[in-house]
Amino acid sequence: MVKTEQVKIKTEGNCDVVNITEFVQNFINRAGIKEGTITIFNVGSTAAITTTEYEPGLVNHDLKAAFEKIAPQNANYEHEKTWNDDNGHSHVSASLLGPSLSVPVLDGRLTLGTWQQIVLIDFDTSPRTRTLVCQFIGD
Amino acid sequence: MVKTEQVKIKTEGNCDVVNITEFVQNFINRAGIKEGTITIFNVGSTAAITTTEYEPGLVNHDLKAAFEKIAPQNANYEHEKTWNDDNGHSHVSASLLGPSLSVPVLDGRLTLGTWQQIVLIDFDTSPRTRTLVCQFIGD
Amino acid sequence: MVKTEQVKIKTEGNCDVVNITEFVQNFINRAGIKEGTITIFNVGSTAAITTTEYEPGLVNHDLKAAFEKIAPQNANYEHEKTWNDDNGHSHVSASLLGPSLSVPVLDGRLTLGTWQQIVLIDFDTSPRTRTLVCQFIGD
Numbered sequence: 332m333v334k335t336e337q338v339k340i341k342t343e344g345n346c347d348v349v350n351i352t353e354f355v356q357n358f359i360n361r362a363g364i365k366e367g368t369i370t371i372f373n374v375g376s377t378a379a380i381t382t383t384e385y386e387p388g389l390v391n392h393d394l395k396a397a398f399e400k401i402a403p404q405n406a407n408y409e410h411e412k413t414w415n416d417d418n419g420h421s422h423v424s425a426s427l428l429g430p431s432l433s434v435p436v437l438d439g440r441l442t443l444g445t446w447q448q449i450v451l452i453d454f455d456t457s458p459r460t461r462t463l464v465c466q467f468i469g470d
Numbered sequence: 471m472v473k474t475e476q477v478k479i480k481t482e483g484n485c486d487v488v489n490i491t492e493f494v495q496n497f498i499n500r501a502g503i504k505e506g507t508i509t510i511f512n513v514g515s516t517a518a519i520t521t522t523e524y525e526p527g528l529v530n531h532d533l534k535a536a537f538e539k540i541a542p543q544n545a546n547y548e549h550e551k552t553w554n555d556d557n558g559h560s561h562v563s564a565s566l567l568g569p570s571l572s573v574p575v576l577d578g579r580l581t582l583g584t585w586q587q588i589v590l591i592d593f594d595t596s597p598r599t600r601t602l603v604c605q606f607i608g609d
Numbered sequence: 610m611v612k613t614e615q616v617k618i619k620t621e622g623n624c625d626v627v628n629i630t631e632f633v634q635n636f637i638n639r640a641g642i643k644e645g646t647i648t649i650f651n652v653g654s655t656a657a658i659t660t661t662e663y664e665p666g667l668v669n670h671d672l673k674a675a676f677e678k679i680a681p682q683n684a685n686y687e688h689e690k691t692w693n694d695d696n697g698h699s700h701v702s703a704s705l706l707g708p709s710l711s712v713p714v715l716d717g718r719l720t721l722g723t724w725q726q727i728v729l730i731d732f733d734t735s736p737r738t739r740t741l742v743c744q745f746i747g748d
Binding site for chain 1: 611613615635646648650652653654668678682684686687689691692695697700701703705707708709742744746747
């Protein structure tokens with residue numbers, strides 16, 4: 332079977348790391364899903380999905396510092412000249428991290444580790460409401 | 471149902487960013503696909519798949535600059551000593567970005583944003599013809 | 610059909626790059642899988658999955674050097690203050706690379722290139738036994 336759901340997630344932007352694990356598990360519970368693969372996809376090109384241990388050190392400091400190093404906010408971006416905006420670094424970080432994540436489900440549960448949460452990272456430069464597509468394939 | 475197609479894509483190499491969205495959507499149209507997940511996989515270890523806003527600033531400048539920073543072309547790579555070649559940086563960038571992307575399909579359409587395209591990035595050092603495997607699972 | 614298997618993989622940590630291609634192909638052979646998508650998922654937030662050419666130069670040197678540049682082992686991490694541990698860089702690298710990889714299977718074979726192997730990279734700071742979930746959806 333295929334089950335698809337679109338949801339809206341509010342973010343603060345500027346590398347805001349949002350824990351979306353509970354939403355994904357709730358979708359699994361509602362849909363009566365037992366075994367199969369869930370894909371979580373961010374619609375748009377300035378946010379991305381991965382997993383991390385959701386604790387304040389990583390979420391509020393270390394991940395931000397790493398992306399600031401890879402794609403510094405104040406570097407020169409041709410993208411910003413094209414559109415006269417300020418989010419060149421947001422695009423670069425989001426493309427590098429990637430918009431989708433696939434996670435196996437077994438016995439109705441995400442197969443995450445205890446200290447592993449699914450996160451949406453919004454790299455854009457102001458608060459946004461993001462659309463995520465959550466799609467399950469399996470039994 | 472499962473639908474699989476292999477396609478050849480010509481690239482210029484050297485961080486050439488190729489928009490493959492239309493190919494993927496055409497595959498969906500031909501196959502009569504309605505709802506499910508598409509996985510696009512690059513065969514080979516010096517190119518990768520992600521999404522970005524396909525506009526000249528990001529595509530011709532900013533993404534190249536970011537990967538040049540992460541894996542500079544002129545740094546020393548042990549890989550190049552092994553094979554006496556010049557593409558150590560290509561391997562590192564491709565492994566970091568990853569060879570596959572999964573995108574949900576709903577009502578026969580990719581669930582991309584308006585300014586979000588699926589791209590193949592070829593990090594190798596000369597023009598290549600790439601093989602992509604495009605595989606759909608769903609209804 | 611859905612087939613799911615959990616396996617244990619021993620690693621040395623410290624950016625140990627482990628070739629898991631044969632395990633995944635063996636799973637395909639045992640399960641009698643013909644066509645569909647395999648997702649390999651690392652349980653935990655300090656290791657990740659990608660593909661690379663599995664040769665000593667990349668595996669023992671170049672990939673390590675790239676991740677050391679992105680997330681240096683000796684930098685300051687707030688995560689380490691939270692838990693009084695030493696693996697802040699491990700978390701950052703693992704989140705950036707991502708915990709899962711999806712690969713199409715066709716005619717009972719992974720659609721990898723000749724010089725492209727599936728690898729688990731363990732970024733943690735000591736030897737570990739990792740749990741991977743290998744899940745197939747298809748025919």
